[in-house]
Amino acid sequence: MSSLLAVLDAGDAQPAAVRLRARSYDLLGDLPGQTVVDVGCGGGRAVAELAERGAGAIGVDPGPEMIAAARKRFPSGEFRHGDAYDLPLESGSVTGYRADKVLHLLDDPARAMAEARRVLAPGGRIALLGSDWDTIVIDSDDPATTRRLVHAKADSFPSPRIARRHRNLLLDAGFTDPVVEVHTLVLTDDTALALVHRITDDPAWLAEQTERHRTDRIFVAIPMFLVAAQG
Ligand SMILES: C[S@@+](CC[C@H](N)C(=O)[O-])C[C@H]1O[C@@H](n2cnc3c(N)ncnc32)[C@H](O)[C@@H]1O
Numbered sequence: 001m002s003s004l005l006a007v008l009d010a011g012d013a014q015p016a017a018v019r020l021r022a023r024s025y026d027l028l029g030d031l032p033g034q035t036v037v038d039v040g041c042g043g044g045r046a047v048a049e050l051a052e053r054g055a056g057a058i059g060v061d062p063g064p065e066m067i068a069a070a071r072k073r074f075p076s077g078e079f080r081h082g083d084a085y086d087l088p089l090e091s092g093s094v095t096g097y098r099a100d101k102v103l104h105l106l107d108d109p110a111r112a113m114a115e116a117r118r119v120l121a122p123g124g125r126i127a128l129l130g131s132d133w134d135t136i137v138i139d140s141d142d143p144a145t146t147r148r149l150v151h152a153k154a155d156s157f158p159s160p161r162i163a164r165r166h167r168n169l170l171l172d173a174g175f176t177d178p179v180v181e182v183h184t185l186v187l188t189d190d191t192a193l194a195l196v197h198r199i200t201d202d203p204a205w206l207a208e209q210t211e212r213h214r215t216d217r218i219f220v221a222i223p224m225f226l227v228a229a230q231g
Pocket of ligand 1: 039040041042043060061063066085
């Protein structure tokens with residue numbers, strides 16, 4: 001888990017990722033006075049950033065290590081153990097819902113959206129952010145192996161292509177006025193190497209990527225699907 005947090009932290013620090021998180025907060029509307037839940041909050045950064053922007057922010061995550069890390073890193077944040085399917089929140093008690101890089105881990109994202117509807121007050125806003133694991137772009141001298149490895153990694157998740165369905169998922173759950181944006185993160189440094197190591201442990205393929213990293217030729221592009229809508 002700590003290595004996932006380390007990878008998330010390195011990615012979060014990229015200027016494009018900082019801008020993308022800020023955009024996801026903007027799409028929740030005017031934050032001061034709002035109560036926003038960040039579902040699958042991981043290490044808690046979004047909760048701290050939402051609070052800095054004046055929102056009452058609550059982070060929810062089922063991972064005890066994640067909640068412990070979030071509480072340690074952001075002691076003034078509010079973090080609760082809980083699951084996207086069964087949030088530890090009263091019905092209609094939040095005005096904003098956010099989930100970042102979480103829905104691909106769920107076997108039934110539609111059920112999580114029904115739960116989002118339950119906790120959101122009427123007129124509340126929702127923002128979903130995530131990558132489509134079939135569309136991660138990696139430069140390699142062996143594109144066939146690259147395609148196989150990327151797809152094998154995608155297939156390890158319950159809902160690898162959910163990001164391309166964010167809009168339809170929200171419409172099907174009864175949300176309205178969806179706004180769809182795709183922002184591509186480009187990684188050419190240590191974060192790219194860390195990511196390819198999370199995709200596979202294939203030594204030959206990783207050796208090429210390591211050499212590319214050494215010679216400043218590693219290249220990874222990740223389209224991030226950001227969709228917001230009205231409850
Ligand atoms: C890739 S991390 C993303 C963390 C954070 N949102 C971020 O952007 O850094 C995925 C997070 O989703 C959490 N998660 C996994 N299954 C979940 C579920 N059923 N409900 C809510 N969160 C879940 C994991 O514990 C983990 O913290």
